[in-house]
Amino acid sequence: MDRVERPLSPHLQVYRPQITSVLSIVHRATGVGLSAGLVVLVYWLVALASGSAAYDAAAAILGSGWLKFCYAGWSFCFFYHLANGIRHLMWDIGLGFEMKQINASGWLVLIVASIATVAFLFAAIL
Protein backbone atom coordinates (compact mmCIF):
# COMPACT_ATOMS: atom_id res chain seq x y z
CA MET A 1 0.00 0.00 0.00
CA ASP A 2 2.95 2.37 -0.59
CA ARG A 3 1.86 5.58 -2.17
CA VAL A 4 5.49 6.66 -2.65
CA GLU A 5 8.25 4.32 -3.82
CA ARG A 6 11.00 4.76 -1.24
CA PRO A 7 14.56 3.55 -1.87
CA LEU A 8 15.77 0.40 -0.12
CA SER A 9 19.35 -0.35 0.93
CA PRO A 10 20.80 -3.09 -1.26
CA HIS A 11 20.77 -6.52 0.39
CA LEU A 12 20.94 -9.44 -2.03
CA GLN A 13 23.37 -7.52 -4.24
CA VAL A 14 25.86 -6.87 -1.44
CA TYR A 15 25.60 -9.44 1.36
CA ARG A 16 27.91 -12.44 1.02
CA PRO A 17 25.92 -15.70 1.16
CA GLN A 18 26.51 -17.48 4.46
CA ILE A 19 25.63 -20.85 5.87
CA THR A 20 22.96 -19.17 8.00
CA SER A 21 21.16 -17.23 5.30
CA VAL A 22 21.52 -19.88 2.60
CA LEU A 23 20.18 -22.69 4.79
CA SER A 24 17.32 -20.44 5.84
CA ILE A 25 16.11 -19.70 2.33
CA VAL A 26 16.63 -23.32 1.30
CA HIS A 27 14.44 -24.32 4.25
CA ARG A 28 11.72 -22.09 2.87
CA ALA A 29 12.23 -23.33 -0.69
CA THR A 30 12.12 -27.00 0.34
CA GLY A 31 8.96 -26.25 2.31
CA VAL A 32 7.26 -24.83 -0.75
CA GLY A 33 8.51 -27.79 -2.79
CA LEU A 34 7.05 -30.19 -0.25
CA SER A 35 3.71 -28.37 -0.37
CA ALA A 36 3.62 -28.97 -4.10
CA GLY A 37 4.54 -32.61 -3.47
CA LEU A 38 1.58 -32.94 -1.12
CA VAL A 39 -0.76 -32.20 -3.99
CA VAL A 40 0.82 -35.01 -6.02
CA LEU A 41 0.57 -37.30 -3.00
CA VAL A 42 -3.15 -36.62 -2.69
CA TYR A 43 -3.55 -37.22 -6.44
CA TRP A 44 -1.86 -40.59 -5.95
CA LEU A 45 -4.19 -41.48 -3.06
CA VAL A 46 -7.31 -40.47 -4.96
CA ALA A 47 -6.10 -42.57 -7.91
CA LEU A 48 -5.76 -45.55 -5.58
CA ALA A 49 -9.26 -45.00 -4.27
CA SER A 50 -10.58 -44.88 -7.80
CA GLY A 51 -9.89 -48.55 -8.49
CA SER A 52 -7.11 -50.49 -10.17
CA ALA A 53 -7.91 -49.36 -13.72
CA ALA A 54 -7.83 -45.68 -12.77
CA TYR A 55 -4.71 -46.24 -10.69
CA ASP A 56 -2.81 -47.92 -13.51
CA ALA A 57 -3.62 -44.99 -15.76
CA ALA A 58 -2.48 -42.53 -13.09
CA ALA A 59 0.61 -44.63 -12.37
CA ALA A 60 1.65 -44.27 -16.00
CA ILE A 61 1.61 -40.49 -15.55
CA LEU A 62 3.20 -40.62 -12.11
CA GLY A 63 5.96 -42.89 -13.38
CA SER A 64 6.92 -40.71 -16.32
CA GLY A 65 10.50 -39.58 -16.78
CA TRP A 66 10.52 -36.03 -15.58
CA LEU A 67 8.41 -36.83 -12.51
CA LYS A 68 11.02 -39.36 -11.46
CA PHE A 69 13.43 -36.47 -11.30
CA CYS A 70 10.92 -34.66 -9.08
CA TYR A 71 10.78 -37.61 -6.70
CA ALA A 72 14.51 -37.35 -6.11
CA GLY A 73 14.06 -33.62 -5.56
CA TRP A 74 11.19 -34.14 -3.16
CA SER A 75 13.22 -36.69 -1.26
CA PHE A 76 15.96 -34.16 -0.67
CA CYS A 77 13.35 -31.51 0.18
CA PHE A 78 11.89 -33.84 2.79
CA PHE A 79 15.13 -34.82 4.50
CA TYR A 80 16.57 -31.33 4.36
CA HIS A 81 13.38 -29.71 5.70
CA LEU A 82 13.21 -32.40 8.42
CA ALA A 83 16.81 -31.96 9.53
CA ASN A 84 16.77 -28.16 9.40
CA GLY A 85 13.31 -28.22 10.98
CA ILE A 86 14.74 -30.04 13.98
CA ARG A 87 17.52 -27.43 14.05
CA HIS A 88 14.77 -24.77 14.20
CA LEU A 89 12.96 -26.61 16.99
CA MET A 90 16.20 -26.72 18.97
CA TRP A 91 16.44 -22.95 18.62
CA ASP A 92 12.83 -22.65 19.75
CA ILE A 93 13.75 -24.34 23.03
CA GLY A 94 16.68 -21.95 23.26
CA LEU A 95 19.52 -24.29 22.36
CA GLY A 96 22.36 -23.86 19.93
CA PHE A 97 22.58 -20.11 19.48
CA GLU A 98 26.36 -19.71 19.74
CA MET A 99 27.84 -18.89 16.32
CA LYS A 100 30.01 -22.01 16.42
CA GLN A 101 26.95 -24.14 17.16
CA ILE A 102 24.92 -22.49 14.42
CA ASN A 103 27.63 -23.16 11.86
CA ALA A 104 28.23 -26.70 13.06
CA SER A 105 24.54 -27.61 13.16
CA GLY A 106 24.14 -26.06 9.72
CA TRP A 107 26.79 -28.27 8.18
CA LEU A 108 25.40 -31.25 10.06
CA VAL A 109 21.99 -30.61 8.51
CA LEU A 110 23.49 -30.55 5.01
CA ILE A 111 25.45 -33.74 5.58
CA VAL A 112 22.59 -35.65 7.23
CA ALA A 113 20.07 -34.54 4.62
CA SER A 114 22.33 -35.55 1.74
CA ILE A 115 23.16 -38.95 3.19
CA ALA A 116 19.54 -39.63 4.12
CA THR A 117 18.36 -38.68 0.62
CA VAL A 118 20.84 -40.97 -1.07
CA ALA A 119 20.11 -43.80 1.37
CA PHE A 120 16.36 -43.40 0.87
CA LEU A 121 16.54 -43.34 -2.93
CA PHE A 122 18.83 -46.33 -2.84
CA ALA A 123 16.51 -48.27 -0.51
CA ALA A 124 13.39 -47.25 -2.42
CA ILE A 125 14.72 -48.16 -5.83
CA LEU A 126 16.04 -51.54 -4.78
Next chain:
Amino acid sequence: MSLVTPLNRVLGLGSAKEGVEHWWGQRLSAVALVVLGLWFVLALIRLEDMSYASVVDWLQAPVASILMILSLLTAIYHSKLGVQMVVEDYVHQPALKVSTLVLSVFIHIAAAVAGVFAVLKIALGAVG
Protein backbone atom coordinates in the same frame (compact mmCIF):
# COMPACT_ATOMS: atom_id res chain seq x y z
CA MET B 1 -4.14 -12.70 31.27
CA SER B 2 -4.18 -11.19 27.82
CA LEU B 3 -1.61 -8.50 27.14
CA VAL B 4 -3.60 -7.22 24.20
CA THR B 5 -4.88 -3.72 24.74
CA PRO B 6 -8.54 -3.04 24.01
CA LEU B 7 -7.51 -0.83 21.11
CA ASN B 8 -5.36 -3.58 19.66
CA ARG B 9 -8.20 -6.05 19.92
CA VAL B 10 -10.35 -3.72 17.91
CA LEU B 11 -7.61 -3.09 15.35
CA GLY B 12 -7.02 -6.79 14.77
CA LEU B 13 -4.18 -7.63 17.14
CA GLY B 14 -1.30 -5.79 15.48
CA SER B 15 0.28 -5.80 12.04
CA ALA B 16 0.33 -9.57 11.72
CA LYS B 17 -3.27 -9.63 12.91
CA GLU B 18 -2.68 -12.70 15.08
CA GLY B 19 0.48 -14.75 15.27
CA VAL B 20 0.88 -16.85 18.35
CA GLU B 21 -1.59 -19.53 17.33
CA HIS B 22 0.20 -19.73 14.01
CA TRP B 23 3.55 -20.06 15.79
CA TRP B 24 2.35 -22.84 18.07
CA GLY B 25 0.49 -24.62 15.30
CA GLN B 26 3.59 -24.69 13.18
CA ARG B 27 5.80 -26.00 16.03
CA LEU B 28 3.36 -28.63 17.23
CA SER B 29 2.68 -29.91 13.75
CA ALA B 30 6.44 -29.91 13.14
CA VAL B 31 7.09 -32.10 16.18
CA ALA B 32 4.35 -34.51 15.13
CA LEU B 33 5.68 -34.56 11.58
CA VAL B 34 9.16 -35.61 12.71
CA VAL B 35 7.62 -38.91 13.74
CA LEU B 36 4.83 -39.15 11.18
CA GLY B 37 7.03 -38.10 8.28
CA LEU B 38 9.66 -40.67 9.15
CA TRP B 39 6.96 -43.31 9.48
CA PHE B 40 5.68 -42.52 6.00
CA VAL B 41 9.13 -42.61 4.46
CA LEU B 42 9.92 -45.93 6.13
CA ALA B 43 6.56 -47.32 5.03
CA LEU B 44 7.36 -46.34 1.44
CA ILE B 45 10.71 -48.10 1.60
CA ARG B 46 9.09 -51.25 2.95
CA LEU B 47 6.55 -51.40 0.12
CA GLU B 48 7.53 -54.11 -2.34
CA ASP B 49 6.58 -51.94 -5.26
CA MET B 50 4.12 -49.20 -6.11
CA SER B 51 1.61 -51.53 -7.69
CA TYR B 52 -2.07 -51.18 -6.91
CA ALA B 53 -2.17 -54.48 -5.02
CA SER B 54 0.81 -53.72 -2.80
CA VAL B 55 -0.29 -50.23 -1.82
CA VAL B 56 -3.94 -51.12 -1.20
CA ASP B 57 -2.84 -54.12 0.82
CA TRP B 58 -0.64 -51.86 2.96
CA LEU B 59 -3.32 -49.21 3.49
CA GLN B 60 -6.00 -51.68 4.44
CA ALA B 61 -4.23 -52.38 7.72
CA PRO B 62 -5.96 -50.10 10.27
CA VAL B 63 -2.73 -48.80 11.79
CA ALA B 64 -1.39 -47.83 8.39
CA SER B 65 -4.50 -45.95 7.33
CA ILE B 66 -4.81 -44.22 10.70
CA LEU B 67 -1.19 -43.07 10.53
CA MET B 68 -1.64 -42.11 6.90
CA ILE B 69 -4.59 -39.87 7.76
CA LEU B 70 -2.73 -38.35 10.69
CA SER B 71 0.35 -37.72 8.56
CA LEU B 72 -1.67 -36.22 5.75
CA LEU B 73 -3.70 -33.85 7.91
CA THR B 74 -0.69 -32.76 9.96
CA ALA B 75 1.41 -32.17 6.85
CA ILE B 76 -1.37 -30.25 5.12
CA TYR B 77 -1.92 -28.10 8.21
CA HIS B 78 1.80 -27.42 8.50
CA SER B 79 1.94 -26.64 4.79
CA LYS B 80 -1.00 -24.25 5.05
CA LEU B 81 0.80 -22.29 7.76
CA GLY B 82 4.07 -22.26 5.86
CA VAL B 83 2.53 -21.13 2.59
CA GLN B 84 0.65 -18.42 4.46
CA MET B 85 3.95 -17.14 5.83
CA VAL B 86 5.58 -17.16 2.41
CA VAL B 87 2.70 -15.29 0.80
CA GLU B 88 2.61 -12.74 3.61
CA ASP B 89 6.34 -12.14 3.19
CA TYR B 90 6.45 -11.67 -0.55
CA VAL B 91 3.04 -10.51 -1.72
CA HIS B 92 2.26 -7.00 -0.60
CA GLN B 93 -0.46 -5.75 -2.90
CA PRO B 94 -3.51 -6.19 -0.66
CA ALA B 95 -5.99 -7.62 -3.17
CA LEU B 96 -3.45 -10.09 -4.55
CA LYS B 97 -2.28 -11.09 -1.05
CA VAL B 98 -5.77 -11.78 0.27
CA SER B 99 -6.87 -13.69 -2.80
CA THR B 100 -3.70 -15.79 -2.82
CA LEU B 101 -4.12 -16.61 0.86
CA VAL B 102 -7.76 -17.54 0.36
CA LEU B 103 -6.85 -19.73 -2.61
CA SER B 104 -4.15 -21.42 -0.55
CA VAL B 105 -6.58 -22.18 2.27
CA PHE B 106 -9.13 -23.58 -0.18
CA ILE B 107 -6.55 -25.80 -1.89
CA HIS B 108 -5.27 -27.10 1.43
CA ILE B 109 -8.77 -27.90 2.66
CA ALA B 110 -9.62 -29.60 -0.64
CA ALA B 111 -6.44 -31.67 -0.43
CA ALA B 112 -7.24 -32.69 3.15
CA VAL B 113 -10.78 -33.77 2.34
CA ALA B 114 -9.72 -35.59 -0.84
CA GLY B 115 -6.84 -37.33 0.92
CA VAL B 116 -8.83 -38.48 3.94
CA PHE B 117 -11.70 -39.64 1.74
CA ALA B 118 -9.32 -41.61 -0.45
CA VAL B 119 -7.58 -43.32 2.47
CA LEU B 120 -10.90 -44.18 4.09
CA LYS B 121 -12.26 -45.60 0.86
CA ILE B 122 -9.20 -47.81 0.49
CA ALA B 123 -9.08 -48.79 4.16
CA LEU B 124 -12.75 -49.66 4.41
CA GLY B 125 -12.31 -51.97 1.48
CA ALA B 126 -14.61 -50.12 -0.88
CA VAL B 127 -12.26 -50.23 -3.86
CA GLY B 128 -12.28 -52.45 -6.94
